[in-house]
Amino acid sequence: MSLIKVTSCSRAQPQLALATASASQWESAGHLVSRRYAERGYVCKDLSTHLEEGSVVVCSAFEGATTVGTISVRFDSPQGLKADLVFANELAALRAKGLALCEFGRLAVDHPFSGNKALLARLFHLAYLHAHRLSACEMALIEVNPRHVSFYCRSLGYQLLGEARMNPRVKAPAVLLGLDLNFARAQIARYGGDPASAASSRSLYSYSYGPAEEAAILSKLRQ
Numbered sequence: 001m002s003l004i005k006v007t008s009c010s011r012a013q014p015q016l017a018l019a020t021a022s023a024s025q026w027e028s029a030g031h032l033v034s035r036r037y038a039e040r041g042y043v044c045k046d047l048s049t050h051l052e053e054g055s056v057v058v059c060s061a062f063e064g065a066t067t068v069g070t071i072s073v074r075f076d077s078p079q080g081l082k083a084d085l086v087f088a089n090e091l092a093a094l095r096a097k098g099l100a101l102c103e104f105g106r107l108a109v110d111h112p113f114s115g116n117k118a119l120l121a122r123l124f125h126l127a128y129l130h131a132h133r134l135s136a137c138e139m140a141l142i143e144v145n146p147r148h149v150s151f152y153c154r155s156l157g158y159q160l161l162g163e164a165r166m167n168p169r170v171k172a173p174a175v176l177l178g179l180d181l182n183f184a185r186a187q188i189a190r191y192g193g194d195p196a197s198a199a200s201s202r203s204l205y206s207y208s209y210g211p212a213e214e215a216a217i218l219s220k221l222r223q
Helices: 023-039 084-096 117-134 146-156 181-191 195-201 211-222
Strands: 003-008 014-019 056-063 066-075 101-109 139-144 159-167 172-180
Touching: 056 117, 066 117, 084 101, 084 139, 084 159, 084 172, 101 117, 117 139, 117 181, 117 195, 117 211, 139 146, 139 181, 146 159, 146 172, 172 181, 181 195
Parallel strands: 003 056, 101 139
Antiparallel strands: 003 014, 056 066, 066 101, 139 172, 159 172
16 A cells, blocks of 8 residues: 655645655544544544555645545455445446446545645546556546535546445445546546646646656656
8 A cells, every 4th residue: 555645835736745654644544534524424434444455545635744635546356345335236237347447435625625626636636547557447436425426527527327325334325426547548638737728628637737747756656
């Protein structure tokens, strides 16, 4: 497991640094997720208690020593994915097509940064790099509350794969969405590093890393 540390010189322009995940960093990410989920009335066990449940990468953003954003990438395995609990039939159909799956989850951004599109886009970009560019996953699944479906579909190109059902893990309704990571790659190539295009594209990809930054990050990750 590894941790991507995104440190911010300012809230508008996060900068990249790489770090090995320490126990305190895992714990900090877990506390942020638990707190933000609890504020929405969701149940969420602390992330630090799940380090050995499959292959997981956590991408986190920091301001100083404070965790201000986080997202995890869980890779498919014989034990399955978290989404199998509610959407087993949908995931079985995807696997039957030979698709390499992963899931993005435990997304949380702290209050002062909740409107920071660059921070959110770069967390997703780092998750995408681990999932697609480094691990050759073809589809990223995500379970979201029904009220968030339009945001993910409009801003990132997710598609509806499973209608709303009660998710016992968080005791709230969840919808299954899937993102074709080849589509994400094309969008990043087209819009990445060009925030001015956001007005016309309505795409979060406009706030992601540009080509040179992405190449530098991949080089460091591959080391």
